Amino acid sequence: MALNRRRVAAAFLATALALGAQAQEKSIVVASTTSTEQSGLFGHILPAFAKSTGIAVRVVALGTGQALDVGRRGDADVVFVHDRAAEDRFVAEGYGVDRRDVMYNDFVLIGPKSDPAKVAGGRDVAAALKAIAAARAPFVSRGDKSGTHAAELRYFKDAGVDPGEGKGSWYRETGSGMGPALNTASSMNAYVLADRGTWLAFRNRGELRIVVEGDTRMFNPYGVILVNPAKHPHVKQAEGRAFMDWIVAAEGQAAIAGYKVGGEQLFFPDAKR
Amino acid sequence: MSTFGAVFGEAFRLIGALDLALLDIVWLSLRVSLSAVLISTVVALPFGAALAVTRFPGRDALVVTVNALLGLPAVVVGLAIYLLLSRAGPLGTFGILFTPAAMVVAQAVLIFPLIAALARQAVADAWREYAEQMRSLGAGPVASSLALLHDLRFSLVTIVLAAFGRAIAEVGAVMIVGGNIDGVTRVMTTAIALETSKGDLPLALGLGIVLLGIVLLLNVGAHLLKERAQRHHA
Amino acid sequence: MREPGPPMLPLVLEGIGFSAGGRDILSGIDLVLEAGPRTVILGPNGAGKSVLMRICHGLLAPTSGRVLWSHRERPGEPRRQAMVFQRPVLLRRSVLGNLTFALAVVGVPHYEREARAVAALGRVGLAAHARRPARVLSGGEQQRLALARAWMLEPEVLFLDEPTANLDPGAVREIEAIVQSIHASGTKVVMVTHNLGQARRLGDEVVFLDRGRIVERSAIDRFFRTPATAQADAFLKGELPWH
Ligand SMILES: Nc1ncnc2c1ncn2[C@@H]1O[C@H](COP(=O)(O)OP(=O)(O)O)[C@@H](O)[C@H]1O
Ligand SMILES: [Mg+2]
16 A cells, blocks of 8 residues: 555656656747648748757747737737738737738638639639629638638628628638638538648648639738737747847748748748848 | 548558657657646545535535536636636746646646546445444544545546546647647647648548557556456455 | 543433434433443344444434433544444455554554554454455454454444344354453443344343333343343244244
8 A cells, every 4th residue: 555655656756757857948939820830831940940049939820810819918929920900900009019021921712623603713812702602602711810811801801792691601600720621611612711831731622722813912921020028028038039030031031932832832031121 | 431441541551650759749648648637636536535525514516516517618628727827817927838737737627527526426435335434433534535535446547547538638728728839739639630620631540549549558557457456355 | 451541431321312204213212331241232123223322332413312421532542432333344455454544543653553453453363364455354254353443442332233143153153252352351342133142142231122212121141031021022032933
């Protein structure tokens, strides 16, 4: 019995130690979007950053809206997102400082090969959405206040369509990330707006393919913002700034440009110097 | 369904090619869930036993509450822990959000009602047999609770294993409080969720099979130990 | 060896009644149990013997009347009364562990426990079984262990509720011998039994209970030779052919 108790105590201690043995390294938390994380971009560029600065970047991938919320609460040091209007609000409200342009990628409209709304090959996203609504063809929306969701709602507005009217019939809000939304669209042969990076990395395509691309409105700019240290004093300001400086400088920009999936470049650096 | 078979085939191929990153994820899953189970068990077993052995005003309400908490969705637990541990929350100064420690806390809280409720039930059942003898010996609630927990150790192992299963299989809470950070807080379940959302169903399923294998191994081990000990004690 | 201190006996029951579910299970019990003579409680099934014994031991609170010990037990002192039940409840640990647990509960210091437990096992002939799990012992051995556990606490009074029911004759003889030794060591023995032969062998006096009331109390020989009441007479006639 006493032996048992000692054994349990030893196991307890060992586990506690193993848990505490987290390597003590310099690190920052970056709240970012599923599109950047799932496309594999961070996996490609962060090792280079860690190598040149010794700072590990811990990426929490969420929708843009959630990522900004995490920043608002002070749970991240840097946010790295793509919804310009929301970003500007974040800075104006005093939650973030020093916003910088980093890169852009583009959105693509995805749809089934059968193309019930007859939109394939077009370049006008608003016209395509209008046709989809008119045909009452199934459309999957992220519905999660992400940057992609915000862009989709902008395009519907441009098309003069209120997707809320199609709720419960052709317009399906999944309330999920890009990947799950693509999985849903794939299983029900629906149209869906996606960022090109996630689409290229996505494996479960089924009947889906790109139907509309190249509309200038579908360019999707990313920015980095430091969480305001005046509001959240624990923010790792120096390390956070080091990351922001690096990603907009030549080395970071080259790393972004160098990331390719299937030979295709996903993100286009556009930091202004 | 041919795709189902194909996905399974691919899953097993991936398991065969076990790589280091995957081992790290497995190890982190075990570390986090074992810690959570140990911490929760140390508190929940005596708590459940005390609920069975003592009588005090409000005890029945407490029992009902603990039983009801069994139905608490993991995501709600995750959200509550997130709000507590967030920098803007009451425990924010510890700065453990998005670390394994936060995941341990979330899982420990999540399985507490499970261990406490089942332990209470087991102890209450046994207590009917033991109560008079314990009181005759002059044992108070503390000594009685500990003695019963010790006597019920074989059934408690099953309860603790169930709790471990719930902890290691849970995804919603650890996703929220851990953030699924690659190499830091990515565990089996969040990795599965990630691969699923990337549409990489074979890898997701492969990870799922590995997870199942680990839980199975642990259960087999515990079962064998239990059988041996039980035979010894008749 | 008994702890110094004023004796607890006699135990005085004054007007004890016990009712449950609207039924009177005991009523008007006045009883004084003195140190010394071995008291056997006899009576038909359901007469209330077990309830009475539990009230004496403090496991049940009477619904009326008073239980008076000369001196109350004080917490931290070794228990000065003990009880052995028809079916002993043994913990799922070793034979020795069952005894050291009981000693720990009453606050015997760690370093004394094992020696006292080993001595107690020796007195009931279980020394060779010290390391075995208690629950694999035979029924008779389990009851001897329960007796060792009670005796080890050196109680002033020991209550026994049908300690040999369901045991084979050999085991019964062993238990009886142990009860005799416990009595010889100065402990007052109060026992419920259905075995009239055992009552004769182990009893000095009889308290006869029928339907919740004490009907007769007398010395053992007189009770068996010339029962004073019709109920006791009927009880003896009903029981004797079997023993
Ligand atoms: N704790 C209790 N509460 C209520 N009723 C009881 C309790 N214990 C026993 N009884 C009832 O009291 C009566 C006497 O029981 P008992 O004392 O066990 O009889 P016996 O003389 O055979 O030992 C029975 O009818 C029994 O059902
Ligand atoms: Mg009885």
